Amino acid sequence: MAFRSSSTRWQFRQPSVIPGFGLALGVTLTWLTLIVLIPLSGLIWRSSGLGWSKFFALASDERTVNALTISFGTAFVAAVINLVFGVVLAWVLVRYRFPGKRVIDAMVDLPFALPTAVAGIALTTLYAPNGWIGSLLEPLGIKIAFTPAGIVVALVFVGLPFVVRTVQPVMEEIDKEVEEAAATLGASRYQTISRVLLPGLLPAGLTGFALAFARGVGEYGSVIFIAGNLPYVSEIAPLLIIIRLEEFNYPAATAIAAVMLLISFMMLLVINTIQSWSRRRYGYGA
């Protein structure tokens, strides 16, 4: 486990077995600039052409706000669902042995590999009122496809591996003895889970949550088929960006994108802060 004392924390040159720190840092910065910073600053630059008042008018437009609310809201709900079930899944995969475990373990990664549009079409086929699942829910009055619930389903699908894959290795690190020690000291099972195990998993869980959330906010392909795309009801922000582009309105499109970027960045910042706090508090986590 990486351990840094506070005295070495701000040291610029860290001793390492891998040689060429200067070169490695140079490559890192160049690569990041080329691949991430230049495209993103292009985005900011293009939207800055609008001027502040127009930018605010576009960003606070009712439809934009609505689309952003739907995008961030559904992504949040989906990430919460993924956090809960991702941890359970990781738990099962780490702690139990059963036939077909490796297959299930591999299946977790499928949403990474599948083109999201394909996932979207498949999910819509299942959840549409005449689909396998949709036709069972329809008599109960539950509508999934073509409602915000459909967006959540799609985002749960694409976000699932993020939580499982970040929690899994940390869970493997927690020794079984910790649980046994808690049990011998008289803790109930609930206490063992809530006081001993979960705090240690919190940083990793939050990382997975943040990744799934960020992915959900930006997701387009899988959502566009299942959402129904009704303005003010199930129109996501990425679709609104596409709509602005279809109007050849590049500045408005980049304005919405810039707002999304800003909100996402702030949320990641908050989550990172919580994470580093809990890492210091509990000491677990990669």
Place this chain on the structure above:
Amino acid sequence: MGSNRLTGIVKLALVVGSLQLGSIGLAQADTTILNVSYDPTRELYKEFNAAFAEKWQADTGETVTIQTSHGGSGKQARSVIDGLEADVVTLALEADIDAIAAATSKIPPDWKTRFENNSSPYTSTIVFLVRKGNPKGVKDWGDLVREDIQVITPNPKTSGGARWNFLAAWAWARAANGGDDAKAQEYVAQLFKHVPVLDTGARGATTTFVQRGLGDVLLAWENEAYLSLEELGPDNFEIVTPSISIKAEPPVALVDGNVDSKGTRKVAEAYLNYLYSDVGQKIAAKHYYRPFKPELADPQDTARFADVKLVTIDEFGGWKEAQPKFFADGGMFDQIYKPGQ
């Protein structure tokens, strides 16, 4: 391991070498032109491209390869603006070609006058696709705002076809109310309250209606409606032609900026002109487009089109006026879709 890697390198060298040879061979005999088109023309251009390549070979002895790119009309226009090297564009809307002309200098502003019939070698219209037997008894636009009817149409913001749908509905309502635009707006607003799903493109809307079984009426291009009928069997659906519809004119244009830099002007021009020939008109009619010169097409193909009163885009002041008025940010579509109205 070592010998493995060696054979790998040899293989790679061979592949690179053959590519080199291949491209030299290509450069001598073959010209390639790119036709950037919209979604429902896939089948049409597949056949037309083969016919044109044959004709060009016979006339000049040169081989020509025509690549076609399909997608939503607006998206395609944006690709050309952003640098896709199209030799010709064959899009769903005049407004999309206007956008290319305005954003780049690759197409002159008067492009529409360069080919016959406002540069539209074939036209189409908007019809209703309903389920077999027409269970809801849909006859005309007025039925679409009935309580028990759900209508499927794509989003006019993202789909060229949906803009034709929107204007066709508007044209009917205006005529039905003695030319009253306010009444027309009311009708269209009502109509969109009956739309449960807004797909981003015409093919998506067709899928929603056909595969997902959603809705009672699909507003569709006439050629798409016939194609669905052909593909999915006439046992499941039928076409209802309303009393009034719009004359949808998907235009074609030469992208001067690109053909001049690629040296393909002659072949690209011949390609578009060939659309107006008897062969082009026949192929268009065969794929359920209404040919500009019906007399050149096969009579049994043109006989399939129902008689319908067609209004043209000129009644909306042309696309230059209609596009911003109806579909731009804050336009009619946005107004009818404001919540609480």
